[in-house]
Amino acid sequence: MKKRSVLARIGVIALIMFVATVFLSTAILFALFKNRAMESMKKNLGSQISSCIVELEVYGCFPDLMDYWADHGAELSVPPFTDIDRALRWAEEHASFNTINAEAVTSEEFNAMPPEQQKLFAEHCYNRIFMELTLQHLTAFDLDDIMVLIPGEGDTARILMHTNKEMGKQSPEDAEQFFPGQEAYDLSLQPGAKEFLFSELGTEASSINSDIELFRSPADGEESAAIYGRIGKDGEQKGIMSVAVSMDELIRGVWSDVLRFAGWISAAMAAVLAVLLLLFYLNALRPTLKIQKNIRSYTEKKSREELSENLSAMKKKPDEFGSLSRDIDEMAGEIQKHYENVIELTAKQERLDAELDVAKGIQAEQLPSIFPAFPERTDFDIFASMTPAKEVGGDFYDFFFLDEDHLALVIADVSGKGVPAALFMMIAKLLIRSSLQNGMAPGEALEKINNRLLENNKLGFFVTVWLAVIDLKTGDGIACNAGHEHPALKKRGEDYQLVIYRHSMAVSFLPDQLYEEHKFHLDPGDRIFVYTDGVPEAQNEKEELFGTDRMIECLNQNSDATPEQAISGMMESIRSFSGEAEQFDDITMLCFLYLGKGKEGDGV
Numbered sequence: 001m002k003k004r005s006v007l008a009r010i011g012v013i014a015l016i017m018f019v020a021t022v023f024l025s026t027a028i029l030f031a032l033f034k035n036r037a038m039e040s041m042k043k044n045l046g047s048q049i050s051s052c053i054v055e056l057e058v059y060g061c062f063p064d065l066m067d068y069w070a071d072h073g074a075e076l077s078v079p080p081f082t083d084i085d086r087a088l089r090w091a092e093e094h095a096s097f098n099t100i101n102a103e104a105v106t107s108e109e110f111n112a113m114p115p116e117q118q119k120l121f122a123e124h125c126y127n128r129i130f131m132e133l134t135l136q137h138l139t140a141f142d143l144d145d146i147m148v149l150i151p152g153e154g155d156t157a158r159i160l161m162h163t164n165k166e167m168g169k170q171s172p173e174d175a176e177q178f179f180p181g182q183e184a185y186d187l188s189l190q191p192g193a194k195e196f197l198f199s200e201l202g203t204e205a206s207s208i209n210s211d212i213e214l215f216r217s218p219a220d221g222e223e224s225a226a227i228y229g230r231i232g233k234d235g236e237q238k239g240i241m242s243v244a245v246s247m248d249e250l251i252r253g254v255w256s257d258v259l260r261f262a263g264w265i266s267a268a269m270a271a272v273l274a275v276l277l278l279l280f281y282l283n284a285l286r287p288t289l290k291i292q293k294n295i296r297s298y299t300e301k302k303s304r305e306e307l308s309e310n311l312s313a314m315k316k317k318p319d320e321f322g323s324l325s326r327d328i329d330e331m332a333g334e335i336q337k338h339y340e341n342v343i344e345l346t347a348k349q350e351r352l353d354a355e356l357d358v359a360k361g362i363q364a365e366q367l368p369s370i371f372p373a374f375p376e377r378t379d380f381d382i383f384a385s386m387t388p389a390k391e392v393g394g395d396f397y398d399f400f401f402l403d404e405d406h407l408a409l410v411i412a413d414v415s416g417k418g419v420p421a422a423l424f425m426m427i428a429k430l431l432i433r434s435s436l437q438n439g440m441a442p443g444e445a446l447e448k449i450n451n452r453l454l455e456n457n458k459l460g461f462f463v464t465v466w467l468a469v470i471d472l473k474t475g476d477g478i479a480c481n482a483g484h485e486h487p488a489l490k491k492r493g494e495d496y497q498l499v500i501y502r503h504s505m506a507v508s509f510l511p512d513q514l515y516e517e518h519k520f521h522l523d524p525g526d527r528i529f530v531y532t533d534g535v536p537e538a539q540n541e542k543e544e545l546f547g548t549d550r551m552i553e554c555l556n557q558n559s560d561a562t563p564e565q566a567i568s569g570m571m572e573s574i575r576s577f578s579g580e581a582e583q584f585d586d587i588t589m590l591c592f593l594y595l596g597k598g599k600e601g602d603g604v
Contacts, residue, residue: 010280014273022266029258037254038225041245042212045227048141049208049243053229055132056148056241058103059125061110066231066238068122069160070150070181075119078126078180102128126161126180134163137243144224144246148231149185149197150239157185157197160239189215190242196228197240214247223247287314291325366426367396371564379472380407383563384590385571387534394421394463395532395588396429400437405473408436411590412465413484413532424461428453428507432467442467442480446507446515453508462508466530468520472596475522480515482507485533486548488555492525496555498548522594529555529566534587538574541581546574563591 056062069076102125113121133146148161158181187194192213208229216223226244230237294310297303307328314325371383384397394414402408410432414421431452435445446465453463466487468479481487483506490496504515522528531551538546554573555566567589574587 010277014277018266018269018273021269022262025265026258026262029261030254033254033257034251037250038212041225041250042227044141045212045225045243045245046208048137048143049227049229049241052133052137052146052243053231053241055129055137056231057233059105059129060103061105061107062231063233063236063238064107064110065122065125066150066160068118069126070158072119072122073180073182076123076126076180078123078130078178130161130163133161138163138165142245143243144249145226145242145244147185147242147244148239149193149242150181151197152184155187155194155198157187157194159183159185189217190226193226193228193240193242196230199237225250290314291328295328366429368399373399377472379594379596380470381563381593381595382409382591383567384411384588385567386586386588387571388586389417389534389583394418394425395534395586396425397588397590398429398433399590399592400433402436402469405471407470407472408433409468409470409528409530409590409592410465411484411530411532411588412463413534413586413588414463415461416459417586420459421461424453424459424463428463428465432465436467436469441517442469442478443515443517446480446482446504447513450507450509450513450515451511454511457508462506464506464532468528470522470592470594472594475524475526475594475596477520477522479518479520480504481518482515483509485531485536488529488531488552490527490529490555490559492523495559496527496529496552498552522596524595526594527559527563527566528592528594530590532586532588534583534585535570535574535589537585538578538583538587539581540578543581546577550577563593566591 059065102121105121110118110121137143138146145164146162147159147164149157150160152158160180162178187197190213192211208227212225212227214223214225223246224244225247226242229241229243231239231241291311291314294307297306297310311325311328314322317325367386368384373382374380382399384399386395386397388395394416396410396412396414398408398410400408410429412425412428412432414425414428416424428449431449432445435448436442440448446467453461463482464484465482466479466484467482468477470477479487481501481503483503486498486500488496489499501518502516505513507513535551536546536548540546550573551570554570558565558569561569570589571587
């Protein structure tokens with residue numbers, strides 16, 4: 001692998017890890033900073049609302065003032081929401097009130113004032129409190145909204161006093177006159193405010209809720225956070241005060257802090273990753289590339305000495321690369337030995353292949369392979385083939401004359417494959433031919449051959465044999481089946497059918513075996529088809545067997561075919577069925593067509 005591609009892959013992995021870490025750290029920082037900001041905001045709002053409530057409750061007659069503002073709100077001359085200049089002008093016009101300690105006025109003193117004096121005093125207190133809430137709290141502590149709410153009809157609320165930042169953006173001419181206690185307020189967006197407003201004050205002079213309520217303004221959709229405090233005296237609750245700040249501004253502040261910290265973290269991580277990549281290249285990639293270069297050189301030149309010399313410096317290192325270099329050097333030595341062994345084995349294999357070719361040729365020469373086999377004879381036709389699973393096989397067939405009128409047919413299958421089975425096959429074939437030519441009947445011949453093969457059969461080979469002798473004048477025949485496949489017989493004008501009867505024991509399996517003979521008769525036009533188990537046991541790629549049913553069906557597709565045509569058609573059918581599947585058994589077939597005259601028999 002090239003250096004650039006390795007670094008590119010590691011770089012991509014590092015980049016993915018870097019981005020993932022930045023996102024994760026940013027998310028964690030945002031959560032931490034937001035929680036800290038929320039706690040700070042909660043503490044600040046709690047402090048501010050306590051101070052704001054004090055600004056109102058410091059007046060001794062504040063419950064009566066609140067009732068007066070609510071009942072006479074439409075008559076009072078109070079400033080628009082944040083018209084501070086007008087409030088100051090009002091204060092100058094009523095300077096006489098500045099000499100009065102308004103906070104010390106009791107409820108009894110307030111209620112005893114003449115109506116005009118009472119109205120002026122209520123206006124003075126309202127404006128004074130409004131300015132203190134606006135200047136000392138809203139503006140100084142960057143609050144978003146301060147509002148005093150009192151119960152309205154049913155479960156609604158009325159605004160007794162209200163100041164916020166948006167009001168400060170209006171000019172006095174554009175500001176709308178405000179009438180305390182006359183404007184209804186929708187509590188549906190602030191369930192906490194509603195619950196606080198209509199709950200009992202209890203024995204506390206005032207109390208503050210412990211949780212912040214988040215809500216969105218219906219006007220601009222911005223999210224705000226509010227905290228509420230009760231206003232009351234002697235167990236009587238007069239209303240609540242709400243202090244709110246913008247959550248959007250808080251989140252923007254949090255993001256500003258988070259991005260600043262995330263930037264420092266990203267820069268530090270980028271520096272660390274750059275150092276790690278450099279260290280990886282110097283301590284891992286560069287030695288790997290050096291080892292790779294030497295391996296490629298060895299692959300081209302096959303010089304173990306040069307490889308060992310090039311790796312000499314690396315092999316002295318006490319780390320993993322030194323160990324790897326030593327292992328590569330040792331592996332190169334083993335490869336060199338293996339290479340030399342392969343050359344030697346290749347030469348041996350070539351000699352073995354040549355010998356197998358000779359053995360294959362010898363085996364082929366032992367089987368009748370020239371067809372027509374007896375062109376001068378017109379009383380029968382015969383054809384046979386053998387396809388070994390390996391270079392040489394254990395199947396064989398044979399046919400030969402015992403005299404002018406008697407023809408022997410043989411097909412056999414030796415257990416095992418390869419050269420040993422082929423040698424055993426040749427011995428069995430010679431013994432069968434010599435025994436029959438010496439005048440032995442089929443059963444007697446197999447009995448003698450069985451004991452003869454068992455005399456020196458250390459490998460435990462055995463052979464299944466179907467053997468028949470046919471009188472070509474009469475069509476009469478004698479057959480022995482020593483553990484072989486059932487032959488197929490076709491009578492003239494009929495289809496092929498398996499001739500099934502009890503088999504005798506395979507040859508060279510147990511000593512002193514007797515072999516039963518079966519007499520049969522052929523009429524002109526009758527056919528015999530014999531085969532080894534390689535035919536029905538041929539497999540396809542699904543490991544399905546060809547089977548005797550397909551074999552008989554194939555024979556009957558052209559039942560009047562010549563022996564050569566019958567065997568060629570069978571072989572083609574097997575190849576089509578098997579496809580690319582490897583075959584593990586020899587495939588041997590023999591087909592005999594009787595053309596003489598005779599009488600019916602009882603079976604082959």
